[in-house]
Amino acid sequence: MTSEIFLQTLGSGVLIGLIYALVAIGLTMIFGVMDIVNFSHGEFLMLGMYSTFWMYSLYALDPIYSLPITAVALFVLGVGLYQVVIKRIIDAPMLSQIFTTFGLMIFFRGLAQYLWKPDFRTIEKSLVSGQTSLLGIQLGTPQIVAGFGAIVITGALYLFLTRTRMGAALEATAADKEAAQLMGIDSQRMFALAWGVGAACAGLAGALLSTFFPIFPEVGASFILIAFVVVNLGGFGSVTGAFIAGVLIGVVEVMGGYLLGPQFKLAIVLLIFLAVLMFRPQGLMGRA
Amino acid sequence: MFNLMLRPLKYLGVALLLTVVSTLAYAQQEIKIGVIYPLTGAAASTGAELKNALELAADVINNGAKGVSGLPFAGGGGLSGLKGAKIKLIFADHQGNPQVGATEAERLITQEKVVALVGCYFSNVTATASQVAERYKVPFLNPESSSATLTQRGFKWFFRTTAHDDLFVHNFFAFFKDLEAKRKIRVSRVALFNENTLWGNETTKLETKLTSESGISVTKAITYPAKSTQLTSEVQTLKAGNPQVVMQSSYLGDAILAMKTYKELGFSPDMILANNAGFTDTEFIKTIGKDADFVITREVWALDLANRNPLIKQVNDLYSARYKMNFTGNSSRTFTGLMVLADAINRAASTEPEAIRKALSETNIPGNQLIMPWKGVKFDETGQNTLSSGILVQIIDGKYTTVWPFDLASHEVVWPMPKWDQRK
Incomplete structure (x- = not known):
C-alpha cells in the first residue's frame, strides 16, 4: 500500500464515516432520551434527500442553501410524529414500539414510492460539484463539504447539549426521566425535542448526501444497518460515542475493504461490532 | 326401384354434407395458444407491452401485413398448412408469482385445451409453468427469459428463442476477438466487477473461465x-490493478454510484463493458x-438496427402506429417468439402436440425473416435457439448506439473512452 493509496482510502473513509456519524447521532439521541429504537430513522434520511431534491429541481435552490429549510422541515416532522404517534406508545411493551416505528418505515417508503415513483434521481449540478486535490489525493468536493457539514452540525449539537439549559434538561431526561421530572423538567417536551432533533440530524445527513448519492425511496435501508452498528459501537445514547464510532466504521470499511478485499468490507465492520459486544458491551462511550 | 334410384343420391348428399361441414370446420378452425404474462403486479407495465407485441403478431399471422413482404405470414390468410386456420390467444396473468404461473398453465392446458404455451418473461415463472407443460406433453415456447438453467433441465417440450445469460457473456469475448481482428485493439487485462447475488456470481464464474480460455x-x-x-x-x-477493461454487472443504484466513484477517484480504464441491467435502465x-x-x-x-434491416423499421412502424410506442428488447423478442411458434404449427399442419413439437425441433428460420439481430432460429436438443445472440451498444451523445456485431453497427466503436479530465 503506497502512501498515496493510504491517504486516499483514509480520506474517503473519514468522509463517508462522518455521514454515518450524523445519521447515527440522531438515532442514538432518540434512544438515549426515551429508550425507543427508531426503525424509521433511515426514512428521515430519505425524506431529507427528497426535500433537497425537490427544492433543487422545482425552485433551483442549491442543496447548500436549502439545508436550513430541510432541517426545519424534518424537525417539525419529528416533533409532529412524536405528538401524533410516538406519544401513545411510550409506556407500551417494547414489541409494540418496534412494530410502530417499523410500520412508520414501511409507511414512509410506500408514501415516497406513491408520490415520487421508485425512480432514481440525482442532483447533477450543485455549488459543490467537482473534485478537489488535497495532499496529493483526489476527493469529491461534495464529499468534503458533506463531511465538513457533518462536523459542524455535530459540534453545534454538542454545544447545545452541554452549554444550554434546554440541552442540559435533555441530558437530564436521558439520564433519569423520573428525577428530571421531579426537578420540574417537562419530559413530554423533551421527548418531542429529541424526536425533532433526531429527525433533523438524519434529514441533514440526507441533504448532504444528496449531492453525491442517488435518491430513491429505499435509500434509507442502505444506511440504517450501518447506523445501528455505529450506535452500538459508540454506546447507546452517546452522541460523542456515535461520532467517533461513525468515523471509525467508515475508515475500517473503506480501508479494510481495500486491504482484505471489498467482499469483506461489511464482514469486517460486523466483526468489530461483535468484538465490542463481547468485550465492551456498553460500547466505547456508553454508560455501563 | 325408387329406392335404387335414391340410394346414390343419398350417398351423394351425405358426402356433400360432410364436405361442407368439414370445410366449415376448417374455415372456422381456431388454433388456441395460451400466453402467460405478468398482467398485474410490479411488472404489469412490461406485461402490457408484451401483450401488445403478441396481439400484433397474432394479427399479422391471421390477417397479414401490407408492405412488410419480408415477414413470414405477411401475405395474409392465416396458417396455410391448416387451410387458413387462425390463431387465437388465450391470455393468463401470473402476477409475477411462480405458483400462479404453474396453476394458470394447468388451467390453459386442461380447460382451454390450448395446443401450445408461450411465456412467461420472469425466469422463475417460466421454470414452473414449463414444468406443467412438460408433464402434460404440450409444447412451451419461451421468447424472453434469460436464465441459462431453463434449457439445462433436459426438457423435451421446452423451446427458447432468445439467447440466455451465458451466451450473452460469450458475446463479450467474441467482441474482444473482433476488436483485435478488425481494429487491431488487443484486450489482455480485464477486471471483473460484479454484484454479489446469484446473477453476479454466475457471471463472475463464467467470465473467469472464458478469460483464461482466451488468454x-x-x-x-x-x-x-x-x-453498498x-x-x-x-x-x-x-484502480490499483490498472485493467484495460472493466466488465461490470450492476443494478441501477450501484451502477450510478460506481460511475460517480470512478469519476471521483479519476479511474479511467479504456472501456467499461457493462452487462445490461442497471446500465440499460431508462433512468441510467x-x-x-x-x-x-x-x-x-x-x-x-436496439431501434437503430432498423438502419441495417428494413424489416425492423417496417414492423416497428406497425407497432408504433398501433400502440404509440417503439419496440423494446422485450417486446421484440416476444413478437418473434409467437412468429416462430406459428411457423412450426403451420409446418406441422396439425394441432397434435407431438407434431408441433417435432416441427419446432426442425425449425430453421433465416435471420433476414426476423426483427432480431440473430443469425436465425434453430433449436438444439435442449430446446435452445443456437443462432440467437446479443448486441453491444455504446452510449454516444446520450443515446444507445449499436456498435457490435460490426456488420449491424450504426456507429464505429469509440475506443478507448476518453479519460475523465479530458472530457468536455
Missing part, C-alpha cells in the same frame, strides 16, 4: 453488495447525464 489475464475479480453505501474500496482496488442516462457517455453495454435489441 486474457484478470487483474481483479470483485463481487460487491448491490446495496460506498464503493470507494472497490474502485480503489480496481437520465440520472448521470454526460458521464454515462462511452460506456458499452450488452443489449438484446
Whole structure:
C-alpha cells in the first residue's frame, strides 16, 4: 500500500464515516432520551434527500442553501410524529414500539414510492460539484463539504447539549426521566425535542448526501444497518460515542475493504461490532 | 326401384354434407395458444407491452401485413398448412408469482385445451409453468427469459428463442476477438466487477473461465453488495490493478454510484463493458447525464438496427402506429417468439402436440425473416435457439448506439473512452 493509496482510502473513509456519524447521532439521541429504537430513522434520511431534491429541481435552490429549510422541515416532522404517534406508545411493551416505528418505515417508503415513483434521481449540478486535490489525493468536493457539514452540525449539537439549559434538561431526561421530572423538567417536551432533533440530524445527513448519492425511496435501508452498528459501537445514547464510532466504521470499511478485499468490507465492520459486544458491551462511550 | 334410384343420391348428399361441414370446420378452425404474462403486479407495465407485441403478431399471422413482404405470414390468410386456420390467444396473468404461473398453465392446458404455451418473461415463472407443460406433453415456447438453467433441465417440450445469460457473456469475448481482428485493439487485462447475488456470481464464474480460455489475464475479480453505501474500496482496488477493461454487472443504484466513484477517484480504464441491467435502465442516462457517455453495454435489441434491416423499421412502424410506442428488447423478442411458434404449427399442419413439437425441433428460420439481430432460429436438443445472440451498444451523445456485431453497427466503436479530465 503506497502512501498515496493510504491517504486516499483514509480520506474517503473519514468522509463517508462522518455521514454515518450524523445519521447515527440522531438515532442514538432518540434512544438515549426515551429508550425507543427508531426503525424509521433511515426514512428521515430519505425524506431529507427528497426535500433537497425537490427544492433543487422545482425552485433551483442549491442543496447548500436549502439545508436550513430541510432541517426545519424534518424537525417539525419529528416533533409532529412524536405528538401524533410516538406519544401513545411510550409506556407500551417494547414489541409494540418496534412494530410502530417499523410500520412508520414501511409507511414512509410506500408514501415516497406513491408520490415520487421508485425512480432514481440525482442532483447533477450543485455549488459543490467537482473534485478537489488535497495532499496529493483526489476527493469529491461534495464529499468534503458533506463531511465538513457533518462536523459542524455535530459540534453545534454538542454545544447545545452541554452549554444550554434546554440541552442540559435533555441530558437530564436521558439520564433519569423520573428525577428530571421531579426537578420540574417537562419530559413530554423533551421527548418531542429529541424526536425533532433526531429527525433533523438524519434529514441533514440526507441533504448532504444528496449531492453525491442517488435518491430513491429505499435509500434509507442502505444506511440504517450501518447506523445501528455505529450506535452500538459508540454506546447507546452517546452522541460523542456515535461520532467517533461513525468515523471509525467508515475508515475500517473503506480501508479494510481495500486491504482484505471489498467482499469483506461489511464482514469486517460486523466483526468489530461483535468484538465490542463481547468485550465492551456498553460500547466505547456508553454508560455501563 | 325408387329406392335404387335414391340410394346414390343419398350417398351423394351425405358426402356433400360432410364436405361442407368439414370445410366449415376448417374455415372456422381456431388454433388456441395460451400466453402467460405478468398482467398485474410490479411488472404489469412490461406485461402490457408484451401483450401488445403478441396481439400484433397474432394479427399479422391471421390477417397479414401490407408492405412488410419480408415477414413470414405477411401475405395474409392465416396458417396455410391448416387451410387458413387462425390463431387465437388465450391470455393468463401470473402476477409475477411462480405458483400462479404453474396453476394458470394447468388451467390453459386442461380447460382451454390450448395446443401450445408461450411465456412467461420472469425466469422463475417460466421454470414452473414449463414444468406443467412438460408433464402434460404440450409444447412451451419461451421468447424472453434469460436464465441459462431453463434449457439445462433436459426438457423435451421446452423451446427458447432468445439467447440466455451465458451466451450473452460469450458475446463479450467474441467482441474482444473482433476488436483485435478488425481494429487491431488487443484486450489482455480485464477486471471483473460484479454484484454479489446469484446473477453476479454466475457471471463472475463464467467470465473467469472464458478469460483464461482466451488468454486474457484478470487483474481483479470483485463481487460487491448491490446495496453498498460506498464503493470507494472497490474502485480503489480496481484502480490499483490498472485493467484495460472493466466488465461490470450492476443494478441501477450501484451502477450510478460506481460511475460517480470512478469519476471521483479519476479511474479511467479504456472501456467499461457493462452487462445490461442497471446500465440499460431508462433512468441510467437520465440520472448521470454526460458521464454515462462511452460506456458499452450488452443489449438484446436496439431501434437503430432498423438502419441495417428494413424489416425492423417496417414492423416497428406497425407497432408504433398501433400502440404509440417503439419496440423494446422485450417486446421484440416476444413478437418473434409467437412468429416462430406459428411457423412450426403451420409446418406441422396439425394441432397434435407431438407434431408441433417435432416441427419446432426442425425449425430453421433465416435471420433476414426476423426483427432480431440473430443469425436465425434453430433449436438444439435442449430446446435452445443456437443462432440467437446479443448486441453491444455504446452510449454516444446520450443515446444507445449499436456498435457490435460490426456488420449491424450504426456507429464505429469509440475506443478507448476518453479519460475523465479530458472530457468536455
